[in-house]
Amino acid sequence: MQDVTTSEDRILRLLKFRGPQATPAIARHLKITLPGARKHLAALLDAKLVSFADEAGKVGRPRRTWRLTPLADGRFPDSHAVLTLEMIAGIRSVFGEDGLDRLIGARESETEARYGAALSGLRDMAKKVARLAELRSEEGYMADWQALPDGSYLLAENHCPICAAARICQGFCRSELAVFRRALGEDVTVERAEHILAGARRCAYKIGPKS
Numbered sequence: 001m002q003d004v005t006t007s008e009d010r011i012l013r014l015l016k017f018r019g020p021q022a023t024p025a026i027a028r029h030l031k032i033t034l035p036g037a038r039k040h041l042a043a044l045l046d047a048k049l050v051s052f053a054d055e056a057g058k059v060g061r062p063r064r065t066w067r068l069t070p071l072a073d074g075r076f077p078d079s080h081a082v083l084t085l086e087m088i089a090g091i092r093s094v095f096g097e098d099g100l101d102r103l104i105g106a107r108e109s110e111t112e113a114r115y116g117a118a119l120s121g122l123r124d125m126a127k128k129v130a131r132l133a134e135l136r137s138e139e140g141y142m143a144d145w146q147a148l149p150d151g152s153y154l155l156a157e158n159h160c161p162i163c164a165a166a167r168i169c170q171g172f173c174r175s176e177l178a179v180f181r182r183a184l185g186e187d188v189t190v191e192r193a194e195h196i197l198a199g200a201r202r203c204a205y206k207i208g209p210k211s
Contacts, residue, residue, distance in 0.1 A: 007032070008040050012049060012068065012075055016142065017158045019201050020053075020067040041066060049075070076142070076159045085164055100169065108175040115183035128184055129153045129207055152208030155180075160196050160203060167197060180205060 007030055014029050015021060021029075027037035044050040049072040054062035091100050118135055122128045129145050133155055136143035140161035146154050166172045173195070180190045187210050194204035 007036075008044055009075075011037075011040055011044060011066075012072055015050065015066060015068045016072075016076065017144065020065040022063055022065050026066065073159075076140075076161075085168065088165055088169055101171065104169075104171045104175050108179055111176075112179045112182055115179060119183055125184075125188065125207070125209065126153065128188075129155055132180070132183070148206070150208070152206055154193065154204055154206055156194075156202055156204040158202045163196060170197065173197065173203075177205070180207075186210075 010030055011026055014026065023034060023037055023041065026041070027034050030037060030040075041050060041052075045052070048069055050066050051069050052064050052066050054064050056062050088100065091103060095102075115132065115135060119128050119131055122131060126147065133143040133145045136155075136157060140159065141157040142159040143155060143157045145156065148154055160166065162172055177190065177192060181188070184190060184207065189208055189210050191206050192203070193206045194200040194202055196203050
């Protein structure tokens with residue numbers, strides 16, 4: 001018998017990585033029957049971890065798609081959000097915005113050095129992007145990547161463990177974009193394609209060679 005908790009965790013992870021999904025797609029991903037998928041989804045709905053929307057089709061029953069609720073974020077890493085917010089407020093109070101900027105700058109320098117060391121020696125852009133996705137996943141960002149038809153790459157972060165901090169200080173987001181650009185090299189362009197703070201379900205970056 002399949003572990004119920006494991007199956008439901010896998011559904012949450014699928015929705016986190018891939019966004020809204022129809023019931024048949026969820027069943028295929030878990031390799032279970034449609035009734036089995038509906039049972040797990042009903043349990044997640046009761047727990048208020050998922051919600052659904054019914055979209056009318058041309059024929060037949062409406063197509064039901066499932067998505068995560070804000071409550072589901074508690075099932076993923078949050079890097080001690082409350083403590084982080086308190087620390088940011090304290091730094092602002094004691095040292096002002098300049099002090100907070102210095103803190104972000106120090107974090108940026110440390111991160112850039114670590115990423116630079118991890119990517120050194122890699123010449124292929126795909127390998128660099130893959131390694132960067134690994135580093136970000138290790139930090140709790142649940143990152144993945146894919147090659148795009150135009151020869152560029154998309155680095156997607158399906159979770160933001162510092163989201164609470166970024167909402168009150170967007171310097172963290174600007175800093176991370178700058179780190180990516182420097183770590184990947186001067187011959188690479190990095191542009192933000194999706195942003196959680198702008199209402200997207202994830203943050204994503206398009207990476208390609210400079211023309």
